[in-house]
Structures are given as C-alpha cells and as structure tokens.
Amino acid sequence: MKKIVIFGAGNIGRSFIGQLFSRSGYEVVFIDVVKPVIDALNSRGYYNVVIKADKEEIIKVENVRGVLATDKEKVAGELSTADIVSSCVGNNALPHIIPLIAEGLLRRYEMNRDLPLDIIIAVNMRNASEFFGRELSRVLGSSYPLKKLVGLVETSIGKMVPIMTEEEKKADILQIFAEPYNTLILDKKAFKNPIPEVIGLAPKENMKAWVDRKLFIHNLGHVSAAYLGYPDNRNFVYIHEVFEVRQLCEKVRNTMMQSAEILLRQYPGEFTKKDLEEHIDDLIKRFKNKALGDTIYRVGRDLPRKLGPEDRLVGAIKMGIKHNMDVDRILYVLTCGFYFRATDESGNMFDRDIEFVEEYFSKGMEYILINVCGLNKAEYGDIFEKCKKYSEEIKALYRIN
Numbered sequence: 001m002k003k004i005v006i007f008g009a010g011n012i013g014r015s016f017i018g019q020l021f022s023r024s025g026y027e028v029v030f031i032d033v034v035k036p037v038i039d040a041l042n043s044r045g046y047y048n049v050v051i052k053a054d055k056e057e058i059i060k061v062e063n064v065r066g067v068l069a070t071d072k073e074k075v076a077g078e079l080s081t082a083d084i085v086s087s088c089v090g091n092n093a094l095p096h097i098i099p100l101i102a103e104g105l106l107r108r109y110e111m112n113r114d115l116p117l118d119i120i121i122a123v124n125m126r127n128a129s130e131f132f133g134r135e136l137s138r139v140l141g142s143s144y145p146l147k148k149l150v151g152l153v154e155t156s157i158g159k160m161v162p163i164m165t166e167e168e169k170k171a172d173i174l175q176i177f178a179e180p181y182n183t184l185i186l187d188k189k190a191f192k193n194p195i196p197e198v199i200g201l202a203p204k205e206n207m208k209a210w211v212d213r214k215l216f217i218h219n220l221g222h223v224s225a226a227y228l229g230y231p232d233n234r235n236f237v238y239i240h241e242v243f244e245v246r247q248l249c250e251k252v253r254n255t256m257m258q259s260a261e262i263l264l265r266q267y268p269g270e271f272t273k274k275d276l277e278e279h280i281d282d283l284i285k286r287f288k289n290k291a292l293g294d295t296i297y298r299v300g301r302d303l304p305r306k307l308g309p310e311d312r313l314v315g316a317i318k319m320g321i322k323h324n325m326d327v328d329r330i331l332y333v334l335t336c337g338f339y340f341r342a343t344d345e346s347g348n349m350f351d352r353d354i355e356f357v358e359e360y361f362s363k364g365m366e367y368i369l370i371n372v373c374g375l376n377k378a379e380y381g382d383i384f385e386k387c388k389k390y391s392e393e394i395k396a397l398y399r400i401n
Helices: 011-023 035-044 072-080 091-111 128-140 166-171 207-232 239-243 246-266 273-287 296-300 314-322 328-337 351-359 365-371 381-398
Strands: 003-007 027-032 046-051 057-062 064-068 084-087 117-121 150-156 176-178 184-187 201-204
Touching: 003 011, 003 072, 003 091, 011 027, 011 046, 011 057, 011 084, 011 176, 011 184, 027 035, 027 072, 035 046, 035 064, 064 072, 072 091, 084 091, 091 117, 091 128, 117 128, 128 150, 150 207, 184 207, 201 207, 207 239, 207 246, 207 273, 207 296, 207 314, 207 328, 207 381, 239 246, 239 273, 239 296, 246 273, 246 314, 246 328, 314 328, 328 381, 365 381
Parallel strands: 003 027, 003 084, 027 064, 046 176, 084 117, 117 150, 184 201
Antiparallel strands: 046 057, 150 184
C-alpha cells in the first residue's frame, strides 16, 4: 500500500486530501499537534466526512493513523518512507512544519540519494512553491539537491468546509463536514514522480492562472457576499441568506464578473469568458447550499489577511489597474470590508478583527489603505479618493457611525 503523509489533520487535511488519497488506496498518515485527534485516529483507524448537500452522504475514510508533530524522530521516519507528502496547515503554522519536512528529506537522502519526493502544498497562497523552496533551502543548506529531489506542487483548493459548532465537534472529534465538490487542481509540471493515480486530481499546465482564478473569483466572490451582506442585514447568519436577496446576489455576481474580465486580460488563451461565467454561476449555486451551514462570520473574518496586499480583493484591484481596467465594484467591496464586524455564535468577534478595528480602523481610511492593503498614495491616488467616497456612501446607506 502506498503512503501519503499529511501535515495537518484539520479541515482540508481530513475532508479533502486525506479522503481523496484514502479512497484511491493509499495509507494516510496525519501529522498534527492535537494529541486527542492523533489518539483517536490511531485508536479508530477511520473517520467520517459528512457531505452536506440536499441529500446528506457519509464517506468513511479508512486506513488512517496519526503521529504527533512533537515526535520529531518518528515524523522524520514517516517522511523517509512516504510515497508523497502534503502540507495542509494554515499559513501561520508553516514555519513550524518546514524544519520537520527538512529533517525527513535529509533522512530520506541518507537512505537513497536518488529518491525524489513530491509535496502537495494544499494552502491558499500565491507563489506557494517559491515560499516552500526558499524556506526548505534555508534549512537544508546548499549541499542538498532540492530542485532535483523535491517536487513542490502548488494547488488551488476550492473545497468549502464550514465551521462546526462546539456541540458537533464534541459529538465526534474526528467527524468533519464538507461540500460535495471534490476536485483538486494542481501543478502538472511540478511533479518529480509520476502524477498519482488518484480520482479527483486535476493537473494543470499553467498553475499560476488557476491559483489566481481561485483567489480572484472564488475567494473574492465568497468574501464579497460576506462584506456586502453584513451591513445590509445584521440579522444574517449564513452566506446563503445573502444570495436569497436578488439585489445582493446580482451585486456579488457582477463583482465576480469584473474580476473575471481582469483574469481574461491577464491570462489570454487560458480561459474564455464562457468558461469563467459558467464557473461563477456554479460557485454561486455552491454558495447557496443551505446544508453547508457556512456563516458570514467564517467567510469574512480575519480582516488583516483578507484585505491584505496580495489577497483576494487588493490583488485583483492591482491586477486590474495594471491593465487599465475598471475595478470599482471590487473596490466597493473592499471598502465594505473595512466595516465588517460579524461575530461567532457566542457573539464574539474574531481576535484579528478586533486588532484591525483597534490598530488600523481607528486611525482612518488612509492608514488602512497604506498599512493593511499595502497601497501607496503616489501610485494609487485614485483608489484613495474613491475609497473615501465609497466610505461616505456606505456609512450613509447603512447608518454606520
């Protein structure tokens, strides 16, 4: 049996990567810091993915086990004998797993100096392979033939996994919810070994275009629903409620289409307008999935990241400006994001959103645009003026102080 080692037994690790490889006959070994999860994986040897749709389905994911990330010796041993590896941790945890991966690569190199290993980088990050390459090289040193032996495979993660309530988590520590979508887009050219024969993998030639499609259509559209829906009706809890209001649904779709036009200009020949329009309509259908129970809070939270210089909104705006294209719809959503204050089921704002309000919003629009969005006034003066104009419109329309 072939083996995949997955760093991160969280949402994407369990609901997506682990599930895909398990169903195609792989043994799945999760590396994680949460001991109760690791203990449960080893005790049970399986877990359930609950597919949330009109008709609920349960996928039993078998041949799984776990290793505590703190057991560095054991982690290195697992990597040294892995057929493939995947990183499914959040961006903040990446500095902690890079040294673990490096140690495993060195162990593998000692065993066989000609045995390559592919790492599926299952994170939503532009230029993820460059980041991994740079960080691994820094730890491994110049004597390790990184480019020869390690395939750094970027992905476009389109699977939506909602927040589970504390009650749902307590009912089963390993159970995870997800939508039916089950396609993993990844970089065809990055593999050092043959591409795994796993159902659901969709290798692409121009991976950068597909990463940007995910970020500037899927992620942009999702967060547009949260930032446009929140001020319109503070009683909304779920994303699907936004799309039940025709005017809001049209605003979100038009924003996504504006970004699609920018992508068509950026990547001529990779997509057609029909392709992207069909993709947008399919995404909106998925966003409307009531069974998913996806909340406005989850989709919009973490303002310092989602309003950041290379993220879904500002990244699309900068790309559009580069091509002298209209970005006003996206810019309006960005400005709405400055006023996003959604809370979780307990009535609490996300920690980073509190930080945004206290450290950035309190100092004014210009301060946010410079220090969160990474825009400079000399180059993007028009953006500053339009944001101020939109801010006044938003405050008046939604009676925000």
